[in-house]
Amino acid sequence: MNRKNPYIDYGKKILIFLLSVLILSVVVFYVARLAPGDPLVSYYGDRVEKMSMAERQWAEENLGLNDPIHVQYIRWLQNALKGNFGISFKYKTDVLEVIGGRLVNTLVLGGVGFVLIFVLALGLGILCAWHEEKWLDKLICKVGTIISCIPEFWLSLVLILIFAIHLRWLPSSGAYSIGKATDIPDRILHLILPMTIVVLNHLWYYAYMIRNKLLEEVRAEYVLLAKSKGLDKKSILFRHCLRNIIPSYLSIMAISVPHILGGTYIIETVFSYPGIGTLSYESARYQDYNLLMLLCILSGAVVILCNIISQTINEHIDPRMRESEVIETTEVTEIG
């Protein structure tokens, strides 16, 4: 079989990536402007109601809101390609600045959460597979099923009720206490509850996946051979079976990055945690167009990029995947 030039392959992927982001921006731009609502409100606040028609018109012209949508879009695209994404109507500063301050918060919450999920899911999955159908396995699976059924906002409420209101151990909202923005222990204290929810919410799905993949692997022929050669259970499981499932785990975890980051949206809103999630929620509700566009494109780009990465991991590790279907998708039907 003649191998294709890998650079052409990568070029094609980058092209598809750019094209997807472009289509995404068109879709979001149009959908956002179709939504009725007054973007002037987020810029001028309540003063809008007292404005005269002439003032309104002047304001709309000033913000470039009275042109046809496609003209607006082309102007936005031209500016965006120069790195100028416009100003946020609500915060009155460059959107990059608005996002920059909050991106770190979300990355800490989502990033650390992701690493925790990655490690814990692997551990739990192995533990369950080791004790297949024993009481420990059954217990973990049952607990996991129950917790994964709990909507994240309700779990957050219950934990706030217990730990913040009744026991008063942990703070219930924000990323830091007032005036303590640089106090690391204080920030960690504020992170505990949201982080717990992020981890609890996703952990079981991946742990269960690891367990099932391991159990499938354990039924392969080579395990019988290894066993008849006298290898013990531990080395078969860790050195043979685990090695075989790690590639598919990695690629699935690559797809799950946006899923886990997206899951923080609702959690951030419940905890009024100043991150990307609360920001995008506000921007969509109050028609802060420029901010909304950039946020959508950022998160969209992450999603598409992660898909491509996971596909590439698969193709490199498992040549059978190269021409066949994209790997199985995780069920992403819930909000977030």
Place this chain on the structure above:
Amino acid sequence: MDDRFVQVGIRSIGVPTAKKAKWYEGKPLVSMAVLAVILLGCLFCDLFIPKDPAYMDLYHANTAPNAEFWFGTDTMGRDIFSMIWYGGRISLFIGFFATVISTVIAILFGAVSGLAPKWLDDLLMRLTEVFLSIPNLLLVILLQAILGKANVLSISFVIGITGWTSIAKVVRTEVRQLRNSEYVIAARCMGAGFFRILWKHLTPNFISSIMFMVVMNIRGAIVSESTLSFLGIGLPLEIISWGSMLSLSEKSMLSGAWWIILIPGIFLVVTLLCITNIGNHLRKNVNRRQSNL
């Protein structure tokens, strides 16, 4: 065992007689029963709820559970016990209706994509990917804004048209495998149209592989409704559903009224758990082989 066999020395080796499994064995009975109780209770709630769920008894606002108000009252003085059954109707209806919408879209989209030539298929799949890459929450907020003030139908519609992608992908894969089978070609030769082939030949073959996802979609839709209503972008307070009941919870948090948060939530979680168990049962691989380990 015949006597003569024993006389010549043949003994029974005790082959276990294969017992015919009863219809209910291995089925999630408890979940089915609980779900049935909740469903029937919600459907026929008019017969037994003690109070008018929409009546605001301001003298008894924020009352803890007692003999008169079994589950207490909410911040606006409505009886939570009555609201749960009454509101469950709406939550469950949204769950089912949104799933019907998303399943229909998914089957049509998946079948078109699966039967289409490669370029169209690629294009459709790319579009799905773009669609998936918009954060779901934002998409729902924007769509809801386009549709205007939320009501039961509009919110089911919004949840339905945002939740079809994963089923569509499975349908597409299945259809691609089926499209070249003889009976589909035969049907085509006889002049069957797209919908006839889809309904008569394709759907019966892929329905079992999407059944699990359809059930899980019901769960997802109920979660979405409650989350949206909780965030204040779903159903308003006047339309009673489990989600809109929970949207009062932030207020009640400060007054320590735990029953407003916990009781509707527990109903919600129990329902979701039953649906999940039934869904998992549909997916379960019954014929797992013996472990080699």
